[in-house]
Amino acid sequence: MPPRMIDVAKRADVALSTVSYALNGTRPVSASTRRRIMRAMEELGYRPNALARGLASKRTRILALLFPTPERGLGVTEMEFVTGAADAAREHGYHLMLAPSELRDIHELEHLTGQGLIDGALVMEVRLDDERVDLLGQAGLPFSMIGRTSDPGTISYADIDFEQTTRDAIAHLMELGHRCVGFLNHSPSALSVGYGPTVRAAEGFRRAASDAGIAHIERPCGDNAAAGKAAFHELRASSPELTALVVMNERAVIGVMNALDEISWRVPDDFSIVSIVSSTRVTEMMRPQLTTLEPPSTELGRLGVQILLDQLERPHDEPLPPTQKLLPCRLVVGASSGPPPAR
Amino acid sequence: MPPRMIDVAKRADVALSTVSYALNGTRPVSASTRRRIMRAMEELGYRPNALARGLASKRTRILALLFPTPERGLGVTEMEFVTGAADAAREHGYHLMLAPSELRDIHELEHLTGQGLIDGALVMEVRLDDERVDLLGQAGLPFSMIGRTSDPGTISYADIDFEQTTRDAIAHLMELGHRCVGFLNHSPSALSVGYGPTVRAAEGFRRAASDAGIAHIERPCGDNAAAGKAAFHELRASSPELTALVVMNERAVIGVMNALDEISWRVPDDFSIVSIVSSTRVTEMMRPQLTTLEPPSTELGRLGVQILLDQLERPHDEPLPPTQKLLPCRLVVGASSGPPPAR
């Protein structure tokens, strides 16, 4: 029912193939012919059929976004990856297809790549050792990552600069006068499965604190308020000299604040908290509003797509150096960080 | 490079078309032939090419999810729509494609539908009067909505039951003893563009309060803490008898709590707050944890897809009654609602 290329060709009085050349710029077409063709297209309201195009050319202009759905759902940050990626894709004339790949279900992934539906993939929630990445590599499908494996090799990625982020968090607290800072990480299970951010933030924090020459304590913590509360009490018991906490765990931080309430400590007068890698959309909901190092989530999503497209659109024979980028988080000072108490 | 249907056919020693019939069940195939074919497929690791299939059959098994990105980004609830929809699609063997359609950009939508890429669409963030819906109708593309227009007619949808939700919120507060309850809505602009939830919650609240025979005040409020704070002070000035607030505005509610702090009112001892249509993922972050009517977001996403698929997979000549479903929110009692103060 919709007009086809042959209809355009007839109306412009040229061969079908000429229309194709005019449309894609595959071969030179004289200015006058091109004009006639364009006009015919407009008049007919022609839209190339993506399927036919894909079948014939082996390029679909569809990208897959691999996002596993972890135990307790995705947050604001992940949503921003998605919208950023979708936007960037659209701007470049690509479509973004959602592939809810459970980590276990490698079969799904094979199914997806085998269908010839997608040109490339963007992998989210990458672990240090990620079988999806291996599989994509084997499948020969171009892809890039938001996050990175322990040894990305020549795989392109865009990730948060955790080294810098933890350094910034500590710098902020040191400027305020703190000299003993703790770090509350994601859950032990995130650490044990080798979830990238968890491991890297821990390492970054360790190094940053030791470079800065300050005392620090570090531990994982379950993703809920109760665990956060317990963790705080334990930390205080074992390290009473602690005056501030860097937290990369939005759910646990609530528990920490509740624990502070319990012992009638005020934030930031008696204790400071800096959240890292959490969106202001979330920290603004807390009272007092948390100081945070906000991740450039939308940017990461966009960048992930751009990196992937660079790869896809490069002539196939060029050596193409992988693009690997680390983006810093942005410090947003809230009301949860201040000078340490003069105890 | 990957095996094609003809390869399977040769290996099983049947005609190409027989393989197709065996694969799709389009025509009967004898058990023995079917077995041979299946074995050949396995041995070759055959995967049907989605593009070719789509081109020939006019059915792509791809659905589009139309989600506009409003001013200040999407929240947890929207993310859950997406994951719910993506999951449901996958379970039914469909793909979900993200179509970040700005409301203004009807052109994008035409582009999408014109490409023959998608079988149907799921529309999010529906307004009472939504041009996307009109356009999809004209385009003759099957679709369903998460949300609904003012007059959905025969269009299928899944939406929150705002009538019930506001009634439940009021019932909860009345049980606690409140007799004068206010309602803080979304922003005036949401109201004026006719964003469905905003309008329907307001109506629902009005009716529920009046049915319950209690006093109530109702007003929109900007989506930020400052506006929330100002709104509360104004409400208190004009209606000092107010003892509780129902709020459908996650960002403004923070401002309300700050305002309460300012006048040294405690929640819930001096004033009660019930959040509606906000995820516990969010209300758990507040202190005190907000009582909320949590929307069944994931369910809505799933349901939206199911409804759409029912339509798609029904034989084309049947009359098919539209499926229109309203889901209630679930009351999660937090620490923000209690008996009114004995003033």
Place this chain on the structure above:
DNA sequence: TGCCAGATTCGAAGCGCTTCGACAAAGTCT
């Protein structure tokens, strides 16, 4: 004026699959 390189354009062969009409083989009914 005649011949050739270069610039355009054409026709046809697929891309990998679905689907339709036809046909052979195997019952079914009277």
Place this chain on the structure above:
DNA sequence: AGACTTTGTCGAAGCGCTTCGAATCTGGCA
């Protein structure tokens, strides 16, 4: 036993586009 379904299978015609080799048409130059 002959005419007629039914069941299972085959071959061929597309689906709407890209792409390749070849044909056509310029103008330039001898």
